[in-house]
Amino acid sequence: MSKPENMHTKIFLDSGDPTDTKALIDSLGFLDGQTTNPSLVAKNPVFAACKEKPEGCTNDDLWTAYRTIVTEISPLVPESVSIEVYADKDTTATEMIEKGRELNGWIPNAHVKLPINTAGLEAAEALTREGIRVNMTLCFTQAQAAAVYAATRGAKPGEVYLSPFVGRLDDRGEDGMSFIKNVIEMFKDSDGHVQPLVASVRSLDHFLYSLQLGAPLITASAKILREWGEAGQPVPDTGYHYDAGKLTPLTYNEYDLTADWHTFDLSHPLTETGIARFAADWNAVLIKSK
Numbered sequence: 001m002s003k004p005e006n007m008h009t010k011i012f013l014d015s016g017d018p019t020d021t022k023a024l025i026d027s028l029g030f031l032d033g034q035t036t037n038p039s040l041v042a043k044n045p046v047f048a049a050c051k052e053k054p055e056g057c058t059n060d061d062l063w064t065a066y067r068t069i070v071t072e073i074s075p076l077v078p079e080s081v082s083i084e085v086y087a088d089k090d091t092t093a094t095e096m097i098e099k100g101r102e103l104n105g106w107i108p109n110a111h112v113k114l115p116i117n118t119a120g121l122e123a124a125e126a127l128t129r130e131g132i133r134v135n136m137t138l139c140f141t142q143a144q145a146a147a148v149y150a151a152t153r154g155a156k157p158g159e160v161y162l163s164p165f166v167g168r169l170d171d172r173g174e175d176g177m178s179f180i181k182n183v184i185e186m187f188k189d190s191d192g193h194v195q196p197l198v199a200s201v202r203s204l205d206h207f208l209y210s211l212q213l214g215a216p217l218i219t220a221s222a223k224i225l226r227e228w229g230e231a232g233q234p235v236p237d238t239g240y241h242y243d244a245g246k247l248t249p250l251t252y253n254e255y256d257l258t259a260d261w262h263t264f265d266l267s268h269p270l271t272e273t274g275i276a277r278f279a280a281d282w283n284a285v286l287i288k289s290k
Contacts, residue, residue: 002029007235009211010079012197012219016040018072020222025076028229033079035135035163035199035219037113038086038282041066051285062285067106074107082135082161084113085123088279089272093122104132111135111161115275116144117266121151125261128155135161135197138274140169142253143264145183149194150261157192161217165200168270175247176200177209182252184213190257204228209242211235 003011010032013024017040025031041047046065050057070081083103085096096119100112104127112127113135114120124134136148145162152160164183166176183196197217198210204227210218220228228234255264 001027001229001233004233004235007211007233009215010217011225012077012080012082012217013225014040014199014201014219014221016042016044016069018069018076021073021076024222024225024229028225028233031077033077033081033109033217033219034073035082035113035197036066036070036073037082037084037137038278041069042281042285044069047285057285059286062282070107070110074109078109080109080111080133080135080161081107082111082113082137083107084137084278086279086282087115087117087120087275089275091119093119093126096120096123097126100127100132100134101130113137113163116148116271117275121147121261121266124148124160125151128152128159131159133159133161135163137163137199138271139164139183140179140268140270141265142179142182142186142255144266144268144271145186145194145196146255146257146259147261147264147266149187149190149257150259150264152193155193158195160194161197162194163197163199163219165270165274166198166206167200167202168274169200169250170202170247172270173246173248175244175249177206177242177244178247178249180210180215181213182250184215185252186255186257204231205242208234208236208240212237212240212242 012033014035016036050061085099103112104110111133116136148162169176195216198215201220
């Protein structure tokens, strides 16, 4: 197999394991990039081995393991590997900027992953001015997406990814795919420096509808990408229908993308719980205090 000629969307694997990367490239014939996060890499055997050591893991051990993992992934995918900074609710912009610079130096095709909160956007504003590529994650509202656009104004196309999440909105009864459609529509006539990267893809239908909508980028698990490959790598045309069932569609809102990013409401409970979850998964591998 190889990439379908009529498909312009770039396909990323959402995984913290290079074994998955190699297997998907073998089965699909290609992968454009990969996204990682603390929850994913914490499942990697390198982390598991560290956790089983009698003396446990230090924070330095974890970052060394993370670097080993992405260094192995990097040459396998041409476009990008997203590497996430550690961030909890108290992490400052200065800490994210410092760590982001370090992560960017690990591999030549890095996107530094940052949360969409005030500190994360301050960090994104600073890092993109230095030419460092970023992936703004845990996006659940158009206001958050607009703020990312405004904070990174001046970046070149491809330097800023925005990760709107589908599945976690579905979990609370909202149609996550309607949100993806809204974000793509909002950026349709923009300068293109922010590229939506559809994330939290839970089903092949999520994946296929994202293709039909013309999403620039999609990241999905090995399971879903295998399903797509086994189905013959279909690229839906206008006849494809996505059934959201009883999920509530999200209303499209107009936002001024030229506004100061500080004027946008960044709050969303799923962003807060997502930050907490990633931090908890990282901290769970560390030496437990006695």
